[in-house]
Amino acid sequence: MTVTVEQGARAAGRHRHGGPRRPRIRTRIRIRDSYALFLLPGVLAFLAVVVVPFLMNTGVSFTDWQGVGSPDWSGLANYRELMDDSAFWASFRHSLFMVVAMAVVPTAIGLVLAAALFDFVGKHFGSRTAAVLRACFYLPQVLPIAVAGIVWSWILAPDNGSLNELLKAVGLGSWQQDWLGDPDLALYSVMGVMVWVQIGFPLVVFMAGLQRVDPQLYEAAELDGAGWWRRFRHITLPQIRPEIHVVLTWCTIAALKVFGAVYVLTKGGPGGATDVPSYFSFTTFFEKTQVGYGAAISTVLTVLVLGLALVGLRLQTRAEDAEEGLRT
Numbered sequence: 001m002t003v004t005v006e007q008g009a010r011a012a013g014r015h016r017h018g019g020p021r022r023p024r025i026r027t028r029i030r031i032r033d034s035y036a037l038f039l040l041p042g043v044l045a046f047l048a049v050v051v052v053p054f055l056m057n058t059g060v061s062f063t064d065w066q067g068v069g070s071p072d073w074s075g076l077a078n079y080r081e082l083m084d085d086s087a088f089w090a091s092f093r094h095s096l097f098m099v100v101a102m103a104v105v106p107t108a109i110g111l112v113l114a115a116a117l118f119d120f121v122g123k124h125f126g127s128r129t130a131a132v133l134r135a136c137f138y139l140p141q142v143l144p145i146a147v148a149g150i151v152w153s154w155i156l157a158p159d160n161g162s163l164n165e166l167l168k169a170v171g172l173g174s175w176q177q178d179w180l181g182d183p184d185l186a187l188y189s190v191m192g193v194m195v196w197v198q199i200g201f202p203l204v205v206f207m208a209g210l211q212r213v214d215p216q217l218y219e220a221a222e223l224d225g226a227g228w229w230r231r232f233r234h235i236t237l238p239q240i241r242p243e244i245h246v247v248l249t250w251c252t253i254a255a256l257k258v259f260g261a262v263y264v265l266t267k268g269g270p271g272g273a274t275d276v277p278s279y280f281s282f283t284t285f286f287e288k289t290q291v292g293y294g295a296a297i298s299t300v301l302t303v304l305v306l307g308l309a310l311v312g313l314r315l316q317t318r319a320e321d322a323e324e325g326l327r328t
Contacts, residue, residue, distance in 0.1 A: 054299075054302060058295070061295035061298075062292070064077070064078075066289045067289050067291045071291075078293050078295075082293070082300065087280065088277070088280065091275045091276050091277045092277060094187060094273075095276050098191065101194045101195050102252075103198075104248075105195050106198040109195075109202075110199055110205075110206055111206055111232075111236075113199075114210060117133055118207055119228060137199060145197070149263075149264030149265050156180050156189055157180075158176075164176040180266055183271050187273055201247070205243050210236065221234070245316040245319060248312070249309065256278075256301065256304065257278055258276055259276070262275075277301045278301065280297060
């Protein structure tokens, strides 16, 4: 009798504990399968729009082709020519200036503006005023780059341009310049325009990051007599470090890929003074019809951007892991 009861208890235990496990596993598998179905359209679009064109472009970079007829296999000839092309390396040097104009300077200014709007304007003039100013700073990001470029070309025009007319009106007529036509000034003029265009993105990201900072940290710092700069340095910067990594990575990639502003403002001129890799590839591909060589330039630029993105993500992950280690 005792043995029968024990066997029944074991059987009941198997039904209670072992039975439901199989349906749970099946349910998890079904949920994963449903997630995969939702991801499938995006994966297919990514393959069709990004991966396949990149592989085709890479294949063309190993050929000597004018865009018509059959391409002739040339191996690494385009890449060897690329290494000795002074115009190619000059375009990359200009990209470094663009990184400063589109990543470094906007990030620094965006940090200060975000902290000022959040910690000063929001407290003394209300959150609505801060939101309006934030929208004003973000407006250049909304404008199409073609529209912004045309407007700035009017402002920087040597004859009757708004900037030169303003300098003349305030008695600084000797400072009038051909801002986009002078090889010594054109690159810096484009950089100034890109700072204006780019500054809104870091500002919005940093203000969003400040929303998660505990207000008691600022209140405690104020009670201890800390001024705005000390609160910015010791509270704001450490708290939004992940956002800083994201902005720097994103804006650096955008600077390496910049095309529209150069195309509208200067078309790489004067004399290649504002040429960048993306525009250099465009002119080589379509104007000079050196399709294989232009494809090689695009491939090198793509690999550089991918590598930079991976390095940025890796550094951000390490920083987050270090912060979690300090907290624990």
